[in-house]
Amino acid sequence: MNLLDLPNEILLYIFAKMNVVDALFRQSGFNQRLDQLLFNSIYVRELDFTIKSWDNSISSINDLVINHVCEKILPHINDKVIKLIVEPYAIERALNSAIIYPKVSSLSLLNFRSKILLQHLSENNILIELIRQQITHLHINTTDEINDNNDELKIFELILSLSKHLIELTFHQSYSYLFDIDLVGYSSEYI
Numbered sequence: 001m002n003l004l005d006l007p008n009e010i011l012l013y014i015f016a017k018m019n020v021v022d023a024l025f026r027q028s029g030f031n032q033r034l035d036q037l038l039f040n041s042i043y044v045r046e047l048d049f050t051i052k053s054w055d056n057s058i059s060s061i062n063d064l065v066i067n068h069v070c071e072k073i074l075p076h077i078n079d080k081v082i083k084l085i086v087e088p089y090a091i092e093r094a095l096n097s098a099i100i101y102p103k104v105s106s107l108s109l110l111n112f113r114s115k116i117l118l119q120h121l122s123e124n125n126i127l128i129e130l131i132r133q134q135i136t137h138l139h140i141n142t143t144d145e146i147n148d149n150n151d152e153l154k155i156f157e158l159i160l161s162l163s164k165h166l167i168e169l170t171f172h173q174s175y176s177y178l179f180d181i182d183l184v185g186y187s188s189e190y191i
Contacts, residue, residue, distance in 0.1 A: 049090035
């Protein structure tokens with residue numbers, strides 16, 4: 001049995017189990033029927049540029065995948081995207097001047113160091129305009145070392161000063177602890 005022999009409902013169920021960005025990279029461009037299913041506004045309404053592992057940790061999608069999807073596919077589906085999920089390695093390519101998201105109202109910024117996020121919120125004009133004009137739901141997840149400066153207040157102030165339509169702001173911060181551990185050798189003799 002060939003994948004294309006399956007009914008659309010089954011194919012959509014299979015695609016729903018896949019990361020949308022990854023599915024767009026791996027499955028689009030091969031068959032007109034698959035492209036119609038993949039580019040369906042219901043399927044592409046949430047673009048997630050992250051990979052979630054079994055333990056809920058978040059990592060980056062492969063650069064080749066990000067580049068291909070941003071350059072070749074996003075220009076065809078950008079007007080269908082409602083929710084965008086990005087991490088530090090994908091933000092520059094997903095939010096560039098060639099791609100406009102007229103319907104995006106939900107944005108998740110995941111795994112950002114506070115200083116990097118503050119820099120994007122201050123300098124990335126596309127991100128600034130999205131937050132100012134469109135975003136109603138904003139989810140932020142920062143990961144910092146315990147001894148980092150507290151930029152959270154600056155982030156909050158900047159978001160609140162930029163946003164005109166914000167209804168919901170979720171902010172999650174996690175810390176990585178760096179410990180110096182002295183290991184003392186232990187030996188025992190058995191007689």
